[in-house]
Amino acid sequence: MTGTFPRGLAAGAAGATALNVVTYLDMALRGRPASTVPEQVVDALAERTGRSVPGLGAVRESRRTALGALAGLANGLGVGVLASTVRSFGVRFPAPVGAVLTGAVSTAATDLPVAALGISDPRTWTAADWAADVVPHLAYGMAVQAVLEAAPTDRERRTPRQPADAGVVLRAALLGLATGSRSSLGFAGPILTAPRGTGPGRATRGAKLATGAALSAEFLADKRRDAPSRLRGAGLPTRVLGGAEGGARLATRAGANGALPATVGAAAAAASSVAGAAWRRWAVGRMPAATAALIEDGAALALAALACLPGRSRPALVVVPR
Structure with missing residues (x-):
């Protein structure tokens, strides 16, 4: 063993x-x-x-x-x-x-x-x-x-893993793009959309509650005026690692090897981080900072939903005769 x-x-x-x-x-x-x-x-x-x-x-x-x-x-x-x-x-x-x-x-x-x-x-x-x-x-x-x-x-x-198909890789890219905007979506998306339970691809009620709290905290912190740039310090590495984790979680849900999805998720998170920072700079003087942040919130949540809602494993229905 x-x-x-x-x-x-x-x-x-x-x-x-x-x-x-x-x-x-x-x-x-x-x-x-x-x-x-x-x-x-x-x-x-x-x-x-x-x-x-x-x-x-x-x-x-x-x-x-x-x-x-x-x-x-x-x-x-x-x-x-x-x-x-x-x-x-x-x-x-x-x-x-x-x-x-x-x-x-x-x-x-x-x-x-x-x-x-x-x-x-x-x-x-x-x-x-x-x-x-x-x-x-x-x-x-x-x-x-x-x-x-x-x-x-x-x-x-x-649990042998099959190669990840194009659908898993695409969803890893979408989740990576979302993670570049909000780093906690890398783990929050797969956990919040997972069927309740224990084991690979599932999440307990406690895990969902804790994850939801962490996600809410990041969304609130992003609205602060003194929020640091995502490209400074640990901001970018955190998002890249989050994108990799998200891709790996989606692959686990599909029973696939997470190597390629994790790599794609990390790359997408890096690109999205740069694009998100550019969006916030462009928005300065054109709209309130809170409005720009809320627009980015919506885009990130939509991308995470597109990535995580399809392909959720569900427990098989068992018919029990009376």
């Missing part, structure tokens, strides 16, 4: 091992020193939290090295569990694509904090710097993908 979480840990451990092997081979071939970035991350985080790594001299250096290595292992294990969860959820990419995407996520999980903490600016890196960063993470992705495919979970064995 294989569970999602233990498989993810095993995949992450295999990936971290592959990453270390490639990194040390590069050091041996080029004679380059080990990177000090992990230790710098430890120092930066300690400074941000108002703490310091205890000890003096060699004792402190040993702790910095150990904490940096542990952070790297946590990254590797965490991305492995994430990849395992996504695959169990029904998003099953072909091996080469899955390896590249997993490696890219691992790279982002490493490089984005480095940039955010001001330790290094990836935009200034040379080709050799990028190669030393990307190639080990690609090896990580390949190892993770190999474990995921070699050890399907019990749920994956019970």
